[in-house]
Amino acid sequence: MDSMTCVPAIELNRVSMTKPVLLGNSLTELDIIRDVSFSVPEGEILALIGPSGSGKSTLMRMINRMEDPTSGQILLFGSDISGLDVRELRRRVGMVSQTPALLPGKVSDNIVYGPSLRGEPCNPEEYLELVGLEPELVSRPASSLSVGQQQRMCIARALANRPNILLLDEPTSALDRTAARNIIELICNLNRQLGLTVIIVTHVMEHAQAVATRVAMLVGGVLIEEGAAADFFEGPKTQIGHRFLKGELTEDGR
Numbered sequence: 001m002d003s004m005t006c007v008p009a010i011e012l013n014r015v016s017m018t019k020p021v022l023l024g025n026s027l028t029e030l031d032i033i034r035d036v037s038f039s040v041p042e043g044e045i046l047a048l049i050g051p052s053g054s055g056k057s058t059l060m061r062m063i064n065r066m067e068d069p070t071s072g073q074i075l076l077f078g079s080d081i082s083g084l085d086v087r088e089l090r091r092r093v094g095m096v097s098q099t100p101a102l103l104p105g106k107v108s109d110n111i112v113y114g115p116s117l118r119g120e121p122c123n124p125e126e127y128l129e130l131v132g133l134e135p136e137l138v139s140r141p142a143s144s145l146s147v148g149q150q151q152r153m154c155i156a157r158a159l160a161n162r163p164n165i166l167l168l169d170e171p172t173s174a175l176d177r178t179a180a181r182n183i184i185e186l187i188c189n190l191n192r193q194l195g196l197t198v199i200i201v202t203h204v205m206e207h208a209q210a211v212a213t214r215v216a217m218l219v220g221g222v223l224i225e226e227g228a229a230a231d232f233f234e235g236p237k238t239q240i241g242h243r244f245l246k247g248e249l250t251e252d253g254r
């Protein structure tokens with residue numbers, strides 16, 4: 001593919017976000033995200049990494065408009081997301097969070113939720129198979145699944161909306177090592193099978209290295225590194241990137 005003529009799946013163009021915080025008696029605007037620009041080509045898996053509090057979750061929430069930037073633009077296949085219908089945006093950009101977010105009822109109720117809102121047909125067994133769960137689980141109460149199975153079900157629920165992009169914010173942090181590795185493998189397979197574009201936040205560098213084709217690293221809301229994952233893991237461009245990989249960086253980036 002000619003990268004010069006391809007519209008990226010996601011493009012952030014000078015995105016900033018401030019939040020009012022009370023410091024003593026006065027309200028001050030705190031910089032959470034500062035002038036961040038990068039893009040994710042279609043079909044790639046970007047690992048969004050950085051110390052705790054660096055703005056990774058905030059950035060993810062902005063991509064499906066749970067929060068809006070203070071300035072800058074976010075484009076989905078070239079369209080500014082601020083002009084898109086939020087429901088349609090969230091259908092196209094699926095989000096899976098750190099701890100499985102269950103809807104009440106059965107596994108099937110969880111999976112068909114999005115399509116049924118739109119009056120579209122959906123075969124829940126098909127999506128269970130896609131995420132490596134037994135189709136027989138379909139009639140079980142969602143809350144009776146193990147946490148690892150619940151996380152797979154949440155991925156199936158997002159996939160049932162036939163998204164272009166999947167956002168995963170630390171999807172393995174509630175899981176044991178084996179379940180976590182299996183979820184990482186599942187993400188690789190889904191990317192290969194469906195050509196799904198993925199942005200995954202993880203603090204486990206082995207996971208980032210196993211899954212990602214690209215890496216973006218934030219420190220204090222600033223984009224420090226961005227590029228091919230292979231290059232980053234071979235040797236980050238910045239001193240701060242090196243120190244982060246060695247586990248030497250403190251939360252405030254010093």
Ligand SMILES: Nc1ncnc2c1ncn2[C@@H]1O[C@H](COP(=O)(O)OP(=O)(O)OP(=O)(O)O)[C@@H](O)[C@H]1O
Nearest residue numbers: 019020021032050051052053054055056057058059
């Ligand atoms: N509602 C808010 N009001 C003020 N500050 C906030 C608010 N939400 C987030 N922040 C601040 O924004 C910064 C970025 O938070 P965010 O949750 O995006 O970080 P993160 O990189 O996801 O961290 P972690 O790895 O711990 O999940 C933090 O300093 C946090 O305290």
Ligand SMILES: [Mg+2]
Nearest residue numbers: 056057058169
């Ligand atoms: Mg976070």
